[in-house]
Amino acid sequence: MGKIVVDTGALLSFHIDEYVHSVQPNYKKGTLEEIVGKGKGHLARLLHYFPSDEPKSVGDDWCGWHNDHGALTGLCSAIYTDADGKALDSFYDPEGGLFAKNRFTA
Numbered sequence: 001m002g003k004i005v006v007d008t009g010a011l012l013s014f015h016i017d018e019y020v021h022s023v024q025p026n027y028k029k030g031t032l033e034e035i036v037g038k039g040k041g042h043l044a045r046l047l048h049y050f051p052s053d054e055p056k057s058v059g060d061d062w063c064g065w066h067n068d069h070g071a072l073t074g075l076c077s078a079i080y081t082d083a084d085g086k087a088l089d090s091f092y093d094p095e096g097g098l099f100a101k102n103r104f105t106a
Contacts, residue, residue, distance in 0.1 A: 005076065009037070010033055010037030012036075012072065013032040013035070013037065014033045017031060017033050032071055035071050036071055036072055
């Protein structure tokens with residue numbers, strides 16, 4: 001899975017490099033693609049949210065507020081299982097999800 005995320009990030013980085021170079025001609029094409037595709041400093045963090053009987057909201061710190069500190073962030077879908085470990089075909093939690101906040105949001 002990690003290789004898929006890195007390879008996809010490198011493909012995306014190529015296009016980001018092209019765009020940045022188009023608006024900033026001094027930007028060296030391939031900079032981000034090199035960092036993401038060939039860099040040796042990849043960092044991964046596996047997050048798992050344990051079951052809870054208490055409702056969650058945007059203000060809760062499921063994994064805590066944090067700044068991503070990479071060039072790109074790749075997110076992978078979870079695999080949900082039942083109590084016996086069998087993968088579920090579908091899963092929906094109306095209170096679950098990813099909450100992302102940029103630095104400009106008050």
